[in-house]
Amino acid sequence: MIHLDGIGKSYKIAKRQTGLRQAAKALFYREHTIVHAIKDISFSINQGEIVGYIGPNGAGKSTTIKIMSGILMPDTGICTIMGYTPWKDRTQYVQNIGVVFGQRSQLWWDVPVADSYQLLKDIYKIPQQDYKNTLNLLIETLELQTIIHTPVRQLSLGQRMRCEMAASLLHNPKILFLDEPTIGLDAVSKMAVRQFIRTINKEKGVTVILTTHDMNDIEALAERVILIGKGSLLYDGRLEELRKRFGSHKTITVEYKNNPNPVHIPGAATLSWSPQRAILSVDTNTMKTSDLITELSSQVELEDVTIESQPIEDMLVQLYKEYRV
Amino acid sequence: MRVYGSILKLRLLVGFQYRTAAIAGVATQLFWGFITIMVFEAFYKYAQTPPISLKELIDYIWLKQAFLVFITLWFRDNELFDLITSGNIAYELCRPCELYGFWYAKLLAQRLSSAFLRCFPILFVALLLTKPYNMTPPQSFSAFLLFLTALILGLLLLVSISMFLYISVFLTMSPVGSLLIFSVIGEFFAGLIIPVPLMPEPLQKIADLLPFRWTADFPFRVYSGHIPVQEAIMGIVIQTVYTIILIWLGRAALNHVLRRVAVQGG
Numbered sequence: 001m002i003h004l005d006g007i008g009k010s011y012k013i014a015k016r017q018t019g020l021r022q023a024a025k026a027l028f029y030r031e032h033t034i035v036h037a038i039k040d041i042s043f044s045i046n047q048g049e050i051v052g053y054i055g056p057n058g059a060g061k062s063t064t065i066k067i068m069s070g071i072l073m074p075d076t077g078i079c080t081i082m083g084y085t086p087w088k089d090r091t092q093y094v095q096n097i098g099v100v101f102g103q104r105s106q107l108w109w110d111v112p113v114a115d116s117y118q119l120l121k122d123i124y125k126i127p128q129q130d131y132k133n134t135l136n137l138l139i140e141t142l143e144l145q146t147i148i149h150t151p152v153r154q155l156s157l158g159q160r161m162r163c164e165m166a167a168s169l170l171h172n173p174k175i176l177f178l179d180e181p182t183i184g185l186d187a188v189s190k191m192a193v194r195q196f197i198r199t200i201n202k203e204k205g206v207t208v209i210l211t212t213h214d215m216n217d218i219e220a221l222a223e224r225v226i227l228i229g230k231g232s233l234l235y236d237g238r239l240e241e242l243r244k245r246f247g248s249h250k251t252i253t254v255e256y257k258n259n260p261n262p263v264h265i266p267g268a269a270t271l272s273w274s275p276q277r278a279i280l281s282v283d284t285n286t287m288k289t290s291d292l293i294t295e296l297s298s299q300v301e302l303e304d305v306t307i308e309s310q311p312i313e314d315m316l317v318q319l320y321k322e323y324r325v
Numbered sequence: 326m327r328v329y330g331s332i333l334k335l336r337l338l339v340g341f342q343y344r345t346a347a348i349a350g351v352a353t354q355l356f357w358g359f360i361t362i363m364v365f366e367a368f369y370k371y372a373q374t375p376p377i378s379l380k381e382l383i384d385y386i387w388l389k390q391a392f393l394v395f396i397t398l399w400f401r402d403n404e405l406f407d408l409i410t411s412g413n414i415a416y417e418l419c420r421p422c423e424l425y426g427f428w429y430a431k432l433l434a435q436r437l438s439s440a441f442l443r444c445f446p447i448l449f450v451a452l453l454l455t456k457p458y459n460m461t462p463p464q465s466f467s468a469f470l471l472f473l474t475a476l477i478l479g480l481l482l483l484v485s486i487s488m489f490l491y492i493s494v495f496l497t498m499s500p501v502g503s504l505l506i507f508s509v510i511g512e513f514f515a516g517l518i519i520p521v522p523l524m525p526e527p528l529q530k531i532a533d534l535l536p537f538r539w540t541a542d543f544p545f546r547v548y549s550g551h552i553p554v555q556e557a558i559m560g561i562v563i564q565t566v567y568t569i570i571l572i573w574l575g576r577a578a579l580n581h582v583l584r585r586v587a588v589q590g591g
Contacts, residue, residue: 071418073584095421106416109404110339122331123420151342 007077052222098168102180158189475544516542
């Protein structure tokens with residue numbers, strides 16, 4: 001359905017040193033640097049997948065999304081989505097996609113949300129009956145009943161984001177690009193947005209490509225992740241795979257009766273220690289957790305034990321480090 | 326076609342939200358109209374053979390005040406400027422519409438919705454005023470039709486000119502400069518500061534060469550009868566030609582800049 005092959009895009013950026021003299025010099029001569037936003041990105045996505053597209057800030061996530069939605073023209077490479085080349089067949093192609101840019105707005109600021117929807121209905125030439133059905137479904141799943149007749153400027157960020165999302169789906173797109181849809185939202189709104197993405201993916205078979213910095217989004221939604229850093233593709237595969245490779249560390253917090261001697265377990269690292277409490281880290285590939293606890297209970301009188309898998313965030317930090325991005 | 330109707334409707338809705346702005350606009354236009362008429366009246370007292378009669382001039386001024394949003398280049402859509410400079414244009418590019426037509430409709434709708442709320446009260450008051458400040462009704466129905474055609478074509482022409490302003494922002498990222506240049510040159514040669522017939526001969530020649538005169542000076546003088554029917558029909562042809570050429574050029578220019586556009590950040 002989506003196929004990218006060797007996509008690259010670079011920007012020409014004027015640079016200058018700080019200071020008045022440099023500024024004056026830049027009036028006559030400007031140095032430019034070529035920034036490779038992305039280089040040689042290739043992947044394929046099948047219909048009905050939810051793909052998490054992750055990477056640190058400035059990795060090129062948004063650039064890729066923009067290329068895939070026909071806004072930017074790449075310098076190199078081939079991109080075919082549903083048989084179209086996005087930037088060439090833009091007007092026909094965009095009929096089939098929905099895009100949400102978390103940091104931008106597509107709704108008219110001064111008028112009620114419903115009026116913006118009405119315009120979108122005409123722009124996409126949605127038949128009245130289809131429009132009604134889709135809108136009702138969206139109103140129900142995104143709980144828009146109370147806010148759809150409010151002018152956009154009076155909505156909270158969470159409410160607005162739900163409305164934006166509905167606006168991108170009015171024309172029943174087959175692919176949905178979400179560029180940081182949960183940015184700045186509170187926990188409840190995030191849950192609502194996630195739940196909604198899951199629903200439309202299951203019920204309508206919409207293919208979803210999602211960029212985010214919130215790993216909970218990825219964990220809740222995406223089975224497949226594509227990781228990019230500094231413009232290059234680093235990892236493309238299942239989330240569990242990634243977890244297996246990098247998530248073998250477990251953190252164990254133990255509380256025990258007063259014990260003046262520091263606990264020491266061979267094979268596990270002590271992250272912090274106090275007479276009542278210790279935090280240890282263990283690599284499950286080299287030592288089983290149960291062995292560790294047995295060992296611990298022989299040294300101290302245990303009161304409480306908490307075992308945590310490594311949070312996916314830490315995993316990513318480790319991953320970014322490993323790939324030096 | 327439906328899209329364009331829809332945009333117009335939405336624009337009207339936005340316009341209706343700002344009633345106070347419309348009322349303030351009407352008051353300002355009326356006040357300004359009076360001042361301009363009084364200034365010209367003073368000049369005309371000592372004029373020997375004016376190239377345009379005071380009566381025609383007063384019609385001209387009231388029409389100018391009523392349809393100000395049809396004819397001024399500084400009347401702009403800040404939303405479009407914001408779209409370009411902030412990168413929200415990303416969304417516009419995800420729509421299955423050609424951007425030129427879409428924006429043309431937006432700009433047209435903005436001017437129409439704004440004029441809709443302002444022109445009728447001003448025309449109403451101007452027609453009811455006492456002599457010599459009043460505006461005279463059109464001389465005949467056919468003259469009125471001619472004026473209406475010229476006015477609408479003038480509006481279409483103006484929107485196609487103003488489109489270049491928005492296109493220039495893609496390159497400069499700030500509307501200030503182009504806005505200044507466009508409005509100063511455009512408005513002067515459109516006859517908004519002094520009517521074209523009152524300009525010195527050489528300036529009139531320049532005004533004739535530029536498209537601006539056809540947006541304001543021409544339709545208003547058709548109304549007052551200062552431009553005879555034969556000449557008016559010829560003018561309408563010129564307006565049409567100008568509009569077609571400018572739309573064609575604008576479209577090519579916009580498609581050209583869009584190919585190089587880079588929506589950065591976020």
